[in-house]
Amino acid sequence: MRYVLPPMHTLRALEAVSRWRSFASAADELHLTASAVSHQIRALESFYGSKLLQRNHHDVTMTPAGEQLLGVVQELLQRLSEVGESLRRRDTRRxxxxxxxxxxxxxxxxxxxxxxxxxxxxxxxxxxxxxxxxxxxxxxxxxxxxxxxxxxxxxxxxxxxxxxxxxxxxxxxxxxxxxxxxxxxxxxxxxxxxxxxxxxxxxxxxxxxxxxxxxxxxxxxxxxxxxxxxxxxxxxxxxxxxxxxxxxxxxxxxxxxxxxxxxxxxxxxxxxxxxxxxxxxxxxxxxxx
The missing domain is CATH 3.40.190.290 (D-Maltodextrin-Binding Protein; domain 2)
Incomplete structure (x- = not known):
């Protein structure tokens, strides 16, 4: 099966901005500049052809399309984190x-x-x-x-x-x-x-x-x-x-x-x-x- 997926780092950016509701705070967490995070969000929006975030003067909110994608992204990142932890625990006993x-x-x-x-x-x-x-x-x-x-x-x-x-x-x-x-x-x-x-x-x-x-x-x-x-x-x-x-x-x-x-x-x-x-x-x- 061929999967059509966006780059993983753009999904991380979306998840971080949704939690912080701020490009600057998300950038600090990801060790990037706010401009780089903004560029990744635009690339993700271009990939899906949908506006994912609503940029306000003092806040960032999710659009309906963004909320729909965010639920899948959060589940994916959580599952990857759990599997990764399991594998690391297994490898430490090898x-x-x-x-x-x-x-x-x-x-x-x-x-x-x-x-x-x-x-x-x-x-x-x-x-x-x-x-x-x-x-x-x-x-x-x-x-x-x-x-x-x-x-x-x-x-x-x-x-x-x-x-x-x-x-x-x-x-x-x-x-x-x-x-x-x-x-x-x-x-x-x-x-x-x-x-x-x-x-x-x-x-x-x-x-x-x-x-x-x-x-x-x-x-x-x-x-x-x-x-x-x-x-x-x-x-x-x-x-x-x-x-x-x-x-x-x-x-x-x-x-x-x-x-x-x-x-x-x-x-x-x-x-x-x-x-x-x-x-x-x-x-x-x-x-x-």
Whole structure:
């Protein structure tokens, strides 16, 4: 259906003049000049082809046509105001988080029930993606990102540091039980950490090891290790669940700290909503982790 409607600002002008019965007072409310309000009323009268206001020397009154239109305008503005208030209340309970899929599946999901159970009224939305959402535009309240902690126009807080060490499934290790160190073992890796820097930092030799597959997602790397495809350079944050369950075990004692960490970042141009503040407090509380 095609709607033939006048500009909304002219309707606001009509409603304000009808209440104040004065162009000057209506102009003050609308932060306009009296001349601008008068121009908007004339534009509205031209749109409908009817005289809407009777301009007297000390007063402004409505014509019958103006009274007829005013009733509809007041109802419309009231309804829009009520709907807008309802939407604003709903939005203030909305919380949107974006995080890498590997962290979501391996670390966040096992803990998230604690937050959701504590705040059942929050409309929680989780985007498991490596895509950088626009925090300034409100596409997400927070992003959890892996890196050095420097992102332009953001507020960032370190939430998780990581240690790097080799891990493998017990089944795989049983097949290579007679091997010494990493010699002859298939080394799996992801796009974030290579074996050579780890070897240089720990003094662990890679001589005789076999270069295995590379994965773009760290959760897939650990899954490959769990399936017995080789030894993964595990990241402590992501591997802790599999280590606790026995799906993975550490290989040797070589360990180093990662130069990167997980950070909670938010737009420096936006203030946190109440749900966002609650999530931040929960995430940074050691008891929650």
């Amino acid at each position: 919380l949107s988080i974006t995080a890498p899929p590997s962290l979501v599946s391996r670390w966040l999901m096992p803990r998230l029930g604690g937050f959701l159970g504590r705040h059942p009224d929050i409309d929680f939305r989780l985007h498991a993606t490596t895509q950088l959402l626009d925090l300034d535009a409100g596409q997400a309240d927070f992003a959890i990102r892996y890196g050095a902690g420097a992102w332009p126009d953001t507020r960032s807080e370190k939430i998780l540091e990581e240690r790097l060490f080799p891990v493998a499934s017990p089944r795989y290790l049983s097949r290579v039980a007679k091997r010494s160190g990493l010699r002859g073992l298939t080394l799996l890796r992801d796009d974030f950490h290579g074996w050579e820097p780890w070897s240089a930092a720990t003094g662990q030799s890679l001589d005789g090891s076999i270069h295995g597959a590379t994965f773009s997602d760290s959760a897939l790397l650990l899954q490959a290790a769990e399936e017995g495809h080789g030894v993964a350079l595990g990241r402590s944050t992501l591997a802790e669940g599999a280590l606790a369950s026995g799906c993975l075990v550490r290989v040797g004692k070589g360990e180093t700290m990662s130069q990167h960490a997980y950070y909670l970042i938010a737009s420096s141009r936006r203030t946190d909503t109440a749900p966002a503040q609650a999530f931040r407090q929960w995430l940074l509380d050691p008891a929650s982790a």
